[in-house]
Amino acid sequence: MSAILTGVKTIREHWKKSILFSVLAYYGVDYLKDKFETNELMRVYCEEAVRFGNETTSVLETPRNITVILNPSANKAKAKVQFEKYCAPILHLAGLSVNVILTESEGHAKRILEKLDQTEAVVIGGGDGTVSEVITGLLRRCNNDASQNHVPVGVLPLGRSNTLAASLFPGGDKLSVVRSLADATMAVVKQNTKPIDLMKIEVQDDTNSKPVYAVNEIEWGVFRDARAVQDKYWYFGKLRNYATYIFNASQINSPYEATLVYSLPCPGCKNCKNVISNSENKWWKSLFGRSTSKQEAIQYVNVNPQCNQLIEKDVATTSISLRTTNTMDESNVDVPQLCINVGPDKIDYIDFVKQGVSQQPQIIDKVAARQVQLKPGIPESEEELSIDNESFELKPITVTLLPKAIKVFTK
Incomplete structure (x- = not known):
């Protein structure tokens, strides 16, 4: 008992020990x-x-x-x-x-x-x-x-x-x-x-490569390049995110050039084979086979005139991304689509840091697509892009949307 009283008296009479004790007590509790x-x-x-x-x-x-x-x-x-x-x-x-x-x-x-x-x-x-x-x-x-x-x-x-x-x-x-x-x-x-959508990513003009699949995003540009080296600033602790963008702004005024060739979203037609049935999966289908309702038959033979039309667009940008709608509010999406987000051709230093830290890069052009060909302006380079936050060598690629291609467990 005397030891406890002595300890309490020591803490009370020495303010540094009092502060230390209070901090330890707070974190302990x-x-x-x-x-x-x-x-x-x-x-x-x-x-x-x-x-x-x-x-x-x-x-x-x-x-x-x-x-x-x-x-x-x-x-x-x-x-x-x-x-x-x-x-x-x-x-x-x-x-x-x-x-x-x-x-x-x-x-x-x-x-x-x-x-x-x-x-x-x-x-x-x-x-x-x-x-x-x-x-x-x-x-x-x-x-x-x-x-x-x-x-x-x-x-x-x-x-x-x-x-x-x-x-x-x-x-x-x-x-x-x-x-x-x-x-x-x-x-x-x-x-x-x-069910969720997938992106099928194929390297163009390379018959030996196998396709890669992603569920979220493909990203290329200054923000992606800065995040790729984020781990080396570990010694900044909680300020690592700020350090990443403060020390990696060298490319913000050198736009990334590329050509986009894309087709518009399609609700489902004979051309793209993306047939979406409006009829429910009733129990009698298992007894009598596939429903041949007029609505379904019409939807299957319909041909969307825009389905195979290709649109070409040259871009010079600080950042470009292709996203699925898996992490978006799907109630606002009527037709399965890929979202192409294109940033400005240049950005000042302060805005680069702010947008990078908040993870909200400025977008000046949005395009919805079903299939996208991304052709970098410099085919032979040491640059990289990210596919679902994993680094891949930058090459001309074709990205195809696979609507509702896989089932995931959810709440």
Whole structure:
């Protein structure tokens, strides 16, 4: 007791020690509070998962078999720990048979999926790059025919960039990371799915290259080039984002030149084979075969006169991007489309830093398209572009929209 009183008296009489003690006490209490709230949140999700695991099934039924492709290097090597802490317990309590495969290098996920068999779902544990790799492997496994892929995909936001997962499972509070991971895992358990669009990216005039698939964005320009070297400013800590744009403005007045050749969006016609049925999937279709309603037949034979028309446009810009509508408000999109965003031909230093930090580059021209050919003004260069936040060598490419090509688990 005397030791405690002596300690209290020392803290009271020495202001530096008092401040240090107050700071340590504050962070200690905050840590314990976060830990308690996290445990309570996980308890709620685990109890819900147990209810699924306790459901009665036939003795002839086997547990749902899912494959988790986990990138242990994602999010500064925190992905594996977070998966085991927040995702794996929910999957196991729900009675799922889980096969976890760790990726070992760049491109490994593609090779895994190309050979993967006998799984009811694939769950991706990683960031945007891992998502793109897994989906590319899935489509290659089906000989690049999206209609032949019947395996739904789950996305666990375990990377530093989680664009698709953030739109599917927004956190919204201090426990956003844990809540998003738990929501994404429960979506796999509940088997709620929705179709999303894909971009098929092919290198022009290269018959040996295989197509790559993406769900979010292709980006080229000064903002992309600055973010590509962001990691080397790690010693700035929370100011790293500012340092990235402050020290990488050398190209802002040297526009990137390219030619865009694109076709306009098509709601579905005989030319593009993008037929969208307006009729519902009624139970009698399974008995009598495909519906031959007048509405469906007309839609199939219709030919959109603009479908195969190509529009050529030369651009000189600081930034250009091609995006799907997966992370946008799809209620405002009537026809499946790619969104081409073109920035100004030059930008001043202050605006470059502001727009880069806020991640809202200025857009002066927007174009909607179904297919796009991107031809850089300098074909032979050492420049790079990003496909779902992964770097690729800059080459002339053709980007084709695949509407509603794959199903993902959602809330």
